[in-house]
Amino acid sequence: MKLTREEVEHIAELAKIGLTEEEKALFQEQLSAILEYAEMLQRVDTSAIPPTATVLPLRNVMRPDEPHPSLPREDVLANAPQSEDGCFRVKVILES
Amino acid sequence: MDSRKPTGDYEVIIGMEVHAQLDTKSKMFCGCRADVFGAEPNTLVCPVCLGMPGVLPVINRRAVECTIMTGLALNCSIAEFSRFARKNYNYPDLVKGYQISQYELPLCHNGWLEIEADDTTKRVRIERVHLEEDTGKLFHMGTYSLVDYNRSGVPLMEIVSEPDMRSAAEAYAYLTKLRQILRYLGVSSGDMEKGAMRCEVNVSLRPAGTETLGTKVEIKNLNSFRSVKMALEYEIQRQAEILDKGGTVEQVTMGWDEERQRTVVQRSKEFAHDYRYFPEPDLPPLEISREWVAEIRAQLPELPDAKCDRFVAQYGLSVYDATVLSAEREVADYFENCVALYPQAKTVANWISGEIFRRMNEAGLSITEIKVTPQGLAGLLNLVEKGAINLNTARRVFIEMLESGRSAEAIVAEQGLAQMSDIETLERIVDEVLAANPDQVQQYLAGKETVARWLVGQVMKATQGKANPQLVNKSLSEKLQALQRLREDKKSATHL
Ligand SMILES: [Zn+2]
Numbered sequence: 001m002k003l004t005r006e007e008v009e010h011i012a013e014l015a016k017i018g019l020t021e022e023e024k025a026l027f028q029e030q031l032s033a034i035l036e037y038a039e040m041l042q043r044v045d046t047s048a049i050p051p052t053a054t055v056l057p058l059r060n061v062m063r064p065d066e067p068h069p070s071l072p073r074e075d076v077l078a079n080a081p082q083s084e085d086g087c088f089r090v091k092v093i094l095e096s
Numbered sequence: 097m098d099s100r101k102p103t104g105d106y107e108v109i110i111g112m113e114v115h116a117q118l119d120t121k122s123k124m125f126c127g128c129r130a131d132v133f134g135a136e137p138n139t140l141v142c143p144v145c146l147g148m149p150g151v152l153p154v155i156n157r158r159a160v161e162c163t164i165m166t167g168l169a170l171n172c173s174i175a176e177f178s179r180f181a182r183k184n185y186n187y188p189d190l191v192k193g194y195q196i197s198q199y200e201l202p203l204c205h206n207g208w209l210e211i212e213a214d215d216t217t218k219r220v221r222i223e224r225v226h227l228e229e230d231t232g233k234l235f236h237m238g239t240y241s242l243v244d245y246n247r248s249g250v251p252l253m254e255i256v257s258e259p260d261m262r263s264a265a266e267a268y269a270y271l272t273k274l275r276q277i278l279r280y281l282g283v284s285s286g287d288m289e290k291g292a293m294r295c296e297v298n299v300s301l302r303p304a305g306t307e308t309l310g311t312k313v314e315i316k317n318l319n320s321f322r323s324v325k326m327a328l329e330y331e332i333q334r335q336a337e338i339l340d341k342g343g344t345v346e347q348v349t350m351g352w353d354e355e356r357q358r359t360v361v362q363r364s365k366e367f368a369h370d371y372r373y374f375p376e377p378d379l380p381p382l383e384i385s386r387e388w389v390a391e392i393r394a395q396l397p398e399l400p401d402a403k404c405d406r407f408v409a410q411y412g413l414s415v416y417d418a419t420v421l422s423a424e425r426e427v428a429d430y431f432e433n434c435v436a437l438y439p440q441a442k443t444v445a446n447w448i449s450g451e452i453f454r455r456m457n458e459a460g461l462s463i464t465e466i467k468v469t470p471q472g473l474a475g476l477l478n479l480v481e482k483g484a485i486n487l488n489t490a491r492r493v494f495i496e497m498l499e500s501g502r503s504a505e506a507i508v509a510e511q512g513l514a515q516m517s518d519i520e521t522l523e524r525i526v527d528e529v530l531a532a533n534p535d536q537v538q539q540y541l542a543g544k545e546t547v548a549r550w551l552v553g554q555v556m557k558a559t560q561g562k563a564n565p566q567l568v569n570k571s572l573s574e575k576l577q578a579l580q581r582l583r584e585d586k587k588s589a590t591h592l
Contacts, residue, residue, distance in 0.1 A: 016186045053375030059383045065158030068127030086137040087242035090188045
């Protein structure tokens with residue numbers, strides 16, 4: 001299965017990654033190779049196997065509704081490239 | 097808006113998506129406190145709700161219960177097998193690059209909610225009720241933005257209706273009823289102004305009598321009940337005008353501009369609507385036993401409609417009174433606690449919908465916050481019943497009770513407000529009033545009977561309002577009648 005150039009651009013857009021023309025060509029090849037590798041799974045006969053979303057034998061893992069202390073704010077913001085007034089500072093987000 | 101032409105030629109199709117924050121103590125997948133409103137930014141976060149690498153979410157059992165309880169109250173089927181899913185998109189309010197939500201196996205589905213609007217009762221079908229996590233909050237600062245992640249991970253219930261509403265009034269009724277039920281259940285405050293309940297509507301028009309669906313327009317940013325109604329009325333009219341001119345409605349996302357009172361096209365968020373949902377690998381699925389559902393069902397409180405019916409049957413209230421008193425669970429409880437101590441339901445209903453509601457409105461308080469308890473009100477009404485105070489005094493005492501929170505008995509005793517029912521004292525005061533107002537007495541005797549009321553007023557004034565009005569009336573009319581007879585006797589004597 002070969003990805004089209006448009007599909008690569010769409011994936012990059014969803015991931016918010018800017019790609020150069022060379023990179024688009026490069027990733028088109030690389031991503032297609034990964035997909036082809038995964039495609040081997042399609043050849044396995046799964047007709048007798050029920051579909052599942054998990055391979056773990058676990059069900060109903062829940063916790064009681066009890067609050068615990070949160071992190072000190074210095075720790076929360078310690079690795080933030082930029083912060084201001086206790087908030088994470090990020091690039092401008094355009095809305096309406 | 098009123099001057100515009102009606103939209104009778106079109107059928108309006110409205111569907112609604114409501115997000116309600118659950119009133120749990122902790123967040124959806126971590127132990128951070130969930131009551132984040134008003135907290136300092138980023139003080140209620142931990143590695144899980146900050147989406148740090150390597151952390152594992154764990155489902156809050158109470159949040160699942162709240163959702164199932166809501167599903168039951170909305171007549172839904174409860175899934176036997178349910179799981180969470182990742183909804184992938186990139187936006188700075190979303191720490192992980194995905195939101196944990198539910199997709200193909202929601203906790204609840206196929207329900208309905210009965211609403212009353214435009215003088216009819218109808219059922220709005222509920223497509224699904226599912227559980228997810230809230231996102232962080234953005235502050236736009238012009239050249240940059242700030243993010244507070246306190247809200248990240250707060251449990252959020254999404255309730256999706258089928259497109260069954262046919263007018264703005266029906267949509268308003270649906271939203272009001274939904275909030276009423278969430279509050280009755282105690283699962284959410286439903287406070288739209290605080291963002292605890294958020295609403296998105298989609299609306300389309302089609303020529304009346306046709307089955308084809310028109311182009312859907314989605315309206316977001318509705319943060320009050322009023323704005324939901326106004327936005328829908330505006331948008332219905334806007335679409336009708338486009339269709340009238342033979343135009344086509346564009347499929348867009350709108351926002352409601354409160355200041356300009358109109359819907360405006362919102363620039364789409366900078367991500368494509370391609371969420372690539374897949375089952376959340378970090379959370380084992382839920383198998384919801386029927387025993388658990390039965391347990392939750394047993395915890396369901398009496399819901400507003402049932403309570404209203406019972407108030408009519410049990411207390412003989414009018415449907416109107418019963419509706420008013422059952423609108424909020426706290427008011428209904430107040431009413432019943434009071435009636436248990438003073439079993440005259442109609443009187444209690446009148447005091448609550450009159451004096452108590454007035455106070456709540458004036459002071460912006462809920463019924464649980466005002467200083468007169470149901471026991472206090474019953475105490476006051478019992479004093480009136482026993483004849484210890486009259487109604488006028490009762491109103492004065494009530495105001496005093498609202499201020500101080502003290503009992504009616506204590507206020508009456510301290511201020512000497514007990515009703516004056518001593519016949520001898522009252523008769524003496526009536527005599528004094530008659531003697532002091534000979535002109536008015538003459539007017540009465542000349543046939544102007546309304547003067548009697550004025551004279552009663554004078555007696556009440558002389559007793560600072562404490563006189564027992566029935567006794568005053570009785571004494572006064574006896575004395576006036578005696579004067580009348582005296583006058584007639586005199587007349588006939590002169591004729592002899
Ligand atoms: Zn947390």
